[in-house]
Amino acid sequence: MAPISDVREISNLAYGFIASKVLFAALNAKIFDMLAGGPRRLSDLQGETGIGGNRLETLLTACVSLGLIEDGADGFANAPACQQYLVSTSPLYFGDYFRFQIDRQLYPLLLNLDKALRAQAPASVYDVMENPEEADYFTRAQHVGSLGPAAVIQKQVDLTGATRLLDVAGGSGAFSITLCRRFPTLHATILDLPNVTRVAERYIAGAGLADRIRVLSGDALSTTWPGDQDVVLLSYLLSAVGGPAIPRLFQLSYAALRGGGTLLVHDFFVDDDRRGPRGAALWFVPFLFNPEAVSFTPAGLQDKIRAVGFRDIEVRHVIPGLTRLMVAWKPG
Ligand SMILES: C[S@@+](CC[C@H](N)C(=O)[O-])C[C@H]1O[C@@H](n2cnc3c(N)ncnc32)[C@H](O)[C@@H]1O
Numbered sequence: 001m002a003p004i005s006d007v008r009e010i011s012n013l014a015y016g017f018i019a020s021k022v023l024f025a026a027l028n029a030k031i032f033d034m035l036a037g038g039p040r041r042l043s044d045l046q047g048e049t050g051i052g053g054n055r056l057e058t059l060l061t062a063c064v065s066l067g068l069i070e071d072g073a074d075g076f077a078n079a080p081a082c083q084q085y086l087v088s089t090s091p092l093y094f095g096d097y098f099r100f101q102i103d104r105q106l107y108p109l110l111l112n113l114d115k116a117l118r119a120q121a122p123a124s125v126y127d128v129m130e131n132p133e134e135a136d137y138f139t140r141a142q143h144v145g146s147l148g149p150a151a152v153i154q155k156q157v158d159l160t161g162a163t164r165l166l167d168v169a170g171g172s173g174a175f176s177i178t179l180c181r182r183f184p185t186l187h188a189t190i191l192d193l194p195n196v197t198r199v200a201e202r203y204i205a206g207a208g209l210a211d212r213i214r215v216l217s218g219d220a221l222s223t224t225w226p227g228d229q230d231v232v233l234l235s236y237l238l239s240a241v242g243g244p245a246i247p248r249l250f251q252l253s254y255a256a257l258r259g260g261g262t263l264l265v266h267d268f269f270v271d272d273d274r275r276g277p278r279g280a281a282l283w284f285v286p287f288l289f290n291p292e293a294v295s296f297t298p299a300g301l302q303d304k305i306r307a308v309g310f311r312d313i314e315v316r317h318v319i320p321g322l323t324r325l326m327v328a329w330k331p332g
Pocket residue numbers: 126129142143146168169170171172173174175191192193196218219220221234235236237240
């Protein structure tokens with residue numbers, strides 16, 4: 001990112017929170033759903049949202065200013081991206097990720113960022129998992145958020161013939177479900193915290209994969225991992241744990257894999273020169289509430305993976321500017 005030179009760029013960053021809240025409020029009020037069938041007038045939307053005239057007009061004006069909706073001759077209409085990704089009946093919908101995880105859980109946590117920087121806010125993004133209702137919200141949000149990268153990764157790896165996948169911190173099972181659908185011989189074990197595996201069981205049953213995906217409840221750092229795996233997947237786990245836990249997770253992965261098995265690490269990565277990309281650099285910030293958490297680069301993690309004994313390490317981009325997949329092979 002080039003250094004900014006215009007004061008308006010500072011303002012854009014400073015007011016970004018208002019823009020985010022406008023997006024979340026529009027999602028929560030189901031504005032994008034109401035416009036899914038075509039343009040509608042303010043008076044029509046007032047009745048359906050139950051939001052008083054001036055307030056709704058102010059919210060919609062903000063939405064128009066952000067490009068989320070258009071104000072045309074026939075009334076308000078969804079912008080193309082909102083029609084595709086923020087209408088709840090769309091197959092590509094992921095608005096619940098923003099509603100339940102970012103608006104409900106992450107941004108309230110970030111209100112304490114100043115304290116966290118001074119180690120006065122001992123908390124973690126994953127503290128919410130101790131509360132069954134919040135774990136449910138988080139995991140439902142993560143499910144719709146992870147289906148996109150899972151769809152990319154199932155095309156980037158060839159697991160033909162693999163029969164055992166250990167999905168460590170597997171959340172809802174978005175990755176296990178996607179990979180089991182793609183590779184018919186594959187069976188998966190999802191290891192995650194108890195309030196999360198309860199939710200995963202719902203998704204596994206809903207996908208009709210209860211005979212191929214099982215759950216194992218526990219803390220990944222203290223639960224015994226099943227061995228003789230063809231594939232171990234760590235998706236969005238390393239960013240959450242402390243720095244010292246990362247080599248330990250690689251050692252546990254190495255021990256759980258059979259010779260010739262594959263380690264898949266999917267996570268946020270900043271570039272080796274640590275100058276971006278912005279999305280990944282920002283995503284490490286909520287994790288600094290954990291005093292031991294670290295932001296990592298591909299080169300940094302490759303060294304740690306190699307030190308454990310893995311070879312043939314490759315890195316691929318998954319969500320552009322945000323996440324990457326590291327693939328490593330255990331010599332057989
Ligand atoms: C962002 S979610 C990602 C879930 C899944 N891997 C995916 O990519 O969709 C991170 C997951 O890590 C789990 N997690 C965090 N720390 C953990 C630990 N120590 N042991 C087991 N699971 C953990 C959380 O419960 C959560 O489900």
